Amino acid sequence: MKPRVAKGTRDFSAHEVAKRNYVMGILRETFEVFGYSPLETPSFENLETLMGKYGEEGDRLIFKILRSGDFMRHAAIPAEAKGSEIADKALRYDLTVPFARYVVQNAGQLALPFKRYQMQPVWRADNPQKGRFREFYQCDADVVGSRSLWQEVELIHLYQQAFQALKLPVTIRLNNRKVLAGIAEVSGVGDRLVDFTVALDKLDKIGKDGVLSELQSKGFNPHELSALEPSMQSFQSASASLDFLRIWLADSAVGMQGVEELSFVLKHVGSAPLSIDITLARGLNYYTGCIMEVTANQVQMGSVGGGGRYDDLTGIFGLKDTSGVGISFGLDRIILCLEELGRLPETLGDAPVALVFTLSEADAPYAYDWAYRLRKEGLRVEFYPEVAKLKKQFDYAEKRGIPYVIIVGESEREAGLAQLKHLELGDQEALSFSDLTARLATY
RNA sequence: GUGGUUGUAGCUCAGUAGGUUAGAGCGCCUGAUUGUGGUUCAGGAGGUCGUGGGUUCGAGACCCAUCUUCCACCCCA
Numbered sequence: 232m233k234p235r236v237a238k239g240t241r242d243f244s245a246h247e248v249a250k251r252n253y254v255m256g257i258l259r260e261t262f263e264v265f266g267y268s269p270l271e272t273p274s275f276e277n278l279e280t281l282m283g284k285y286g287e288e289g290d291r292l293i294f295k296i297l298r299s300g301d302f303m304r305h306a307a308i309p310a311e312a313k314g315s316e317i318a319d320k321a322l323r324y325d326l327t328v329p330f331a332r333y334v335v336q337n338a339g340q341l342a343l344p345f346k347r348y349q350m351q352p353v354w355r356a357d358n359p360q361k362g363r364f365r366e367f368y369q370c371d372a373d374v375v376g377s378r379s380l381w382q383e384v385e386l387i388h389l390y391q392q393a394f395q396a397l398k399l400p401v402t403i404r405l406n407n408r409k410v411l412a413g414i415a416e417v418s419g420v421g422d423r424l425v426d427f428t429v430a431l432d433k434l435d436k437i438g439k440d441g442v443l444s445e446l447q448s449k450g451f452n453p454h455e456l457s458a459l460e461p462s463m464q465s466f467q468s469a470s471a472s473l474d475f476l477r478i479w480l481a482d483s484a485v486g487m488q489g490v491e492e493l494s495f496v497l498k499h500v501g502s503a504p505l506s507i508d509i510t511l512a513r514g515l516n517y518y519t520g521c522i523m524e525v526t527a528n529q530v531q532m533g534s535v536g537g538g539g540r541y542d543d544l545t546g547i548f549g550l551k552d553t554s555g556v557g558i559s560f561g562l563d564r565i566i567l568c569l570e571e572l573g574r575l576p577e578t579l580g581d582a583p584v585a586l587v588f589t590l591s592e593a594d595a596p597y598a599y600d601w602a603y604r605l606r607k608e609g610l611r612v613e614f615y616p617e618v619a620k621l622k623k624q625f626d627y628a629e630k631r632g633i634p635y636v637i638i639v640g641e642s643e644r645e646a647g648l649a650q651l652k653h654l655e656l657g658d659q660e661a662l663s664f665s666d667l668t669a670r671l672a673t674y
Numbered sequence: 675g676u677g678g679u680u681g682u683a684g685c686u687c688a689g690u691a692g693g694u695u696a697g698a699g700c701g702c703c704u705g706a707u708u709g710u711g712g713u714u715c716a717g718g719a720g721g722u723c724g725u726g727g728g729u730u731c732g733a734g735a736c737c738c739a740u741c742u743u744c745c746a747c748c749c750c751a
Contacts, residue, residue, distance in 0.1 A: 233724065238742065288749050291675070325751090353751085358675085360745070369751065429749090513750090534751065561751030590709060625711030640709055652710075659710080 239357070239365025249579040250566055251368070254397065255350055258370045258560055261393040262348035265385065267372050270347040272329040278321045284328045284547065286516045292355045294322040294365075322354035326371040327517075327544070327557060334375050334555075335548035343376030343553075350562070362532050362564045371538075373557025375545065380492060383521050383540065384499045386558045390525060390536065391503045398574045399565065400528040401535065402504050406511040407493050407521050408539070410476060413486015414509075417479065418458035420451065427451075428512035431462060435510070439463045462509060469497055469507040476509070492521060517541040523558065530568045536560045583611040584671050585635040585651075586628040589618055598639040601649055604664060610671050612637075628654060635671065 236242060243251065259269075281293055295318035298305065302317045323329050326349045334345060350370040357365060372389060374382050387403060394401045411431075415424045430445040437445070442463060443456055451459075461479060466472035473494050480486030493507060513522045520540030527535050538558030545553045569575045587602040589595050595618070602614040613633065615624050628636050638650040643661065651667055652659040662670065 233742095235724090235742070286749090288675095292749075355750080357750075358748095359743085363750075367751065537751070559751065564751055588709090594709095620708095621710050622707090623711090629711070636710090638710075642709090650710090654711080657712090 237365075239359040241364065241366075245581050246579070249581045250569075250575055251562065253576065253579055254562060254565055254569070255368075255370065257396045258350065258393055258562075259348070261389060261396060262372050264392075265346075265372070265389050267346045267348040267374075270330065270333065270349045271351060272323065272326070272333060272349070274352075275320045275322050276329055276332065278319050280332055281321050281324055281328060284517065285324060289324065292357050293324050294354045294356050296320040296322065323351075324355060325353050326351060326369050326559070327373060327541075330371070330373055330557075331375075331544045331555070332548055334553070335545050335550040338550055338553075341376075344374050344382075345376055346372070346374040348372045362561075362567050364563060368562035370560040370562050371557055373555055375553055375555035378554045380495045380521075381499075382556050383492075383496045386538065386556065387496070387500050387503050387505060387523070390523075390558060393560070394525070397565065397569065399535075399568055399572070400504075401525050402506055402528055403523055403525050404506055404508040404511050405493065405496065405521065405523045406508055407489035408518050409485045409489025409520060410480070410493065410509060411489075411512060413476075413480040413483035413489055414459065414462050416483040416486060418455060420455050420459065423449070423451070425516065427459065431459075431510050432512035434463055466507075469505075472507050472509060473497070489520075496521065513537060513539065517544050519543065520554075521556070527568045530571050532564055532568055534561065535564045535568060582632040582634075583613040584633070584674050585610070585612050585637050586624070586631075586633045587612060587614045587637045587639070588621065588624050589615045590621075590638070590640045591618055594640050594644070597644050598637075601637060601639050601664070605668065605671070608668050608672070610668070612671075625654070634674065637667070 262269075275296055278293075278295060282290055285293075298317060298319050305316045330347065330349065334341065348371060350368060352366050352368050354366050357363065359365060372386065374386075387405070390401075390403055411428050412421070412424055415421045415427050420427055426449045427446070430442050430449070433445070434442050439460075443460075446456060446459070461475075466475065473490055476486070476490045480490060497505070497507065511522060511524055513524060518539035519542040522539035523537065524534045525536035526532075536559055538556070540554065540556035542554045544555055545551075566575075585605070587598050587605075589598055599614055602612045605612045613631075615627065625636065634654060636652045636654060638652065643649050646661065648661040648663055649667055650659055651662050651670060
């Protein structure tokens with residue numbers, strides 16, 4: 232059997248972990264600056280906690296975990312066992328639903344509004360593609376217990392500040408589910424909102440004709456199609472699109488509310504790289520108010536983040552009237568974008584600064600003692616544990632990206648010094664312990 | 675879940691209309707060089723050709739299944 236990682240998963244080498252830590256560090260810092268506290272939840276939840284929260288498509292992509300022991304014993308008809316009969320747990324699909332579960336479970340203790348951030352892997356049984364994996368990290372910030380639109384403004388600024396710190400130019404696209412509901416309402420297709428939004432969401436990809444023909448195949452009649460057509464135009468500016476919607480949706484209470492919400496956010500969001508996009512729909516069906524999506528400007532990649540407001544999420548777990556709004560960063564895609572643009576810092580080094588050579592069994596204790604003392608000084612030092620040819624030890628240091636080599640042999644031992652050699656420059660010097668420490672500390 | 679694509683040495687890849695012991699470059703190991711590498715030279719190790727069936731006198735090449743890679747759809751970070 233050839234060893235390999237499971238489909239859609241990856242190993243992370245030291246270098247890749249360093250990149251991930253760099254991005255997560257910036258995100259953590261930003262989250263905390265904005266007043267969010269960390270939370271971690273289990274890798275898997277009870278199946279019923281997750282099922283039905285992500286739409287029909289989402290249910291299909293949830294990784295289910297077989298019951299332990301004789302997992303067939305609950306199946307009424309073993310030959311036709313249903314997933315829920317032989318599996319009772321599932322890997323988390325996102326961080327939002329486990330968060331909602333946590334909020335409801337601890338409703339009594341939490342001070343509202345409750346703000347949390349969470350950075351953990353999630354799993355989806357999807358087919359892999361560019362920037363798309365079956366195990367990937369999400370980094371979320373959510374707040375529950377406040378209907379204030381200032382939360383939306385704040386989250387947009389959080390996006391702005393985080394991506395600025397990451398040096399990744401992005402565009403935040405903003406829309407509101409209520410606007411979409413309003414459009415459907417005034418067009419007489421309020422009962423088929425989902426079909427409409429799913430098709431509309433593809434406008435930038437398949438064009439107006441593509442959207443129309445998809446709607447047609449879903450059973451929309453010509454009259455309805457022409458009623459919906461105004462939603463597929465492009466606008467000069469955000470204010471122009473809002474002006475248009477105010478007239479078009481005047482007869483729809485929900486639509487007008489959506490327009491007012493958009494214009495409030497727009498008014499207070501200042502210089503953020505924001506664009507109103509009434510074709511933005513997003514699939515997750517728990518969103519009820521504002522929805523947003525972030526795309527990198529110079530990289531061909533799916534979205535690097537998304538989020539929105541959900542009024543009923545905790546309602547599913549029995550806690551009514553608790554509105555929430557949150558955003559998500561796609562860590563893996565962000566790293567891919569930064570790599571493509573060369574925006575990752577070069578000093579992500581994790582390697583030791585020096586490798587102490589072992590020349591012979593007799594020299595080893597003295598050489599090791601140098602490593603021991605340097606480590607007590609807090610220096611990252613590696614000790615070569617075998618007696619080996621110098622060529623081999625040099626090659627090892629080279630391959631690991633270790634800049635300095637320390638050689639302590641018989642003559643150095645007698646002098647109480649060590650040779651410090653810089654691999655790239657090739658220069659070498661016999662130094663005392665304190666001089667050597669000072670040299671490495673300033674590297 | 676659907677459609678296409680990929681899989682040969684540690685890595686990148688050759689392998690012609692099915693025909694003896696499957697090749698190259700890089701890397702790796704050993705030596706020239708018993709305390710100073712990166713160059714050079716000489717030698718060497720390493721492959722159940724993704725896996726399982728099938729066709730054939732004969733399969734790395736052809737057929738089927740399955741897994742995997744990448745891409746697209748669906749959907750999404």
